[in-house]
Amino acid sequence: MSDEMENLQAQKSQNGQQHAGQHVSWIAGRVQVLLSHYFQPDNPTDVVEAAIGDWIEALSPFSQPAIDNACRRYLHNQPRRRPTPGDIRAAAQAFGKNGSEAKNGAKAELTRDDLHILETKILPTARRWLGIPDLADHGRKTLEYWGEFEHKSEWTLNPENLTAGRIKRGEAVGDNYIFGRTAVDLIKANLITENDLKPYRSAMFFQDKDVSGEEVARQREHARRVKHDAACESAGVPQHFKTFQVEAAG
Secondary structure, eight states: OOHHHHHHHHHHHHHHHHHHHHHHHHHHHHHHHHHTTSOOOOOOHHHHHHHHHHHHHHHTTSOHHHHHHHHHHHHHHOSSSOOOHHHHHHHHHHHHHHTSOOOOOOGGGSOHHHHHHIIIIIHHHHHHHTTSTTTHHHHHHHHHHTTTTSSGGGOSSOHHHHHHHHHHTTOOOOGGGTSSHHHHHHHHTTSSOHHHHHHHHHHHHHHHHHHHOHHHHHHHHHHHHHHHHHHHHHHTSOOSSOOSOOOOOO
């Protein structure tokens, strides 16, 4: 065998090992994100590392889209039961049998709790990953899956701008963007107005009314208004609902 052929084969082997190492690192990171949504047992470091090894062994034969899709589906269907490597492996196998990439996530089909997890944990984590070379591609895929790159003109690596655009278009957002400090921060930054939030607040009231009755709905509405006005006071802007008065300094 010529030196040139040997060098070529050695290069191919090196490239393959590098790709395998990247795949293993990606699996470890994706599994840790999935498990972060569940109870965290207080295990010694060596046990945690061994457990991650079990996950890598179970999932390494599958593509990243298949693993990612399996993790998403499990989190959606089992929000409370901590998964095992076998759970995600079975879901990844099912994905492979379908023979297609995961379709875009449908936020409108999520429950309020699931949407809150998406808005406060999954998407912010994906945005942070954009600035980490080894995780940037997974962050981009996660955001694309949930339609976060659909309106690219608004995407400046600033999640506040992105959320404000979704509110103005009437798209689904988490409750923390409707009442409270996060909503107040968007308003203070002149990204949205209180009027932009009226349809969301009305929808929350009538959903509570349909489920729990008008009296409970009014109680919850009042509690949300108090929370919002307190956030206004903390941010140094006038109360919107004027639910309480701050005593003047003596």
